[in-house]
Amino acid sequence: NKLLFSLEKEKIYKDPDLSISKVADIIKSNEKYVSSAISTYTNMNYNNFINSYRIQEAKLLIYENNRMNINEVMYASGFNSRTTFYDAFKKHTGMSPKQFKDMKTL
Secondary structure, three states: OHHHHHHHOOOHHHOOOOOHHHHHHHOOOOHHHHHHHHHHHHOOOHHHHHHHHHHHHHHHHHHHOOOOOHHHHHHHOOOOOHHHHHHHHHHHHOOOHHHHHHHHOO
16 A cells, blocks of 8 residues: 555656665555555566556657657656657557657647
């Protein structure tokens, strides 16, 4: 519950340097528990779990804000690597960020 609150209300996933140890510190827990809880409840590893929140944020930013370019969306949603952003976006949506943005303007 603390983890979900931190992710959904405090949007800690926007920190590009967010590590599992930082998450554990934030929710006053330990890394093994955080990792185990994520794996048990989501069937994802830590990186995929955090990236799913970041991609939701990126989709929202693309959908709500035409003035932001893809790089601005990438940084605003917590990514600091273009490759990681594109790979995660494609994995979670089946399309590139540009394809998603272009689809929205149709």
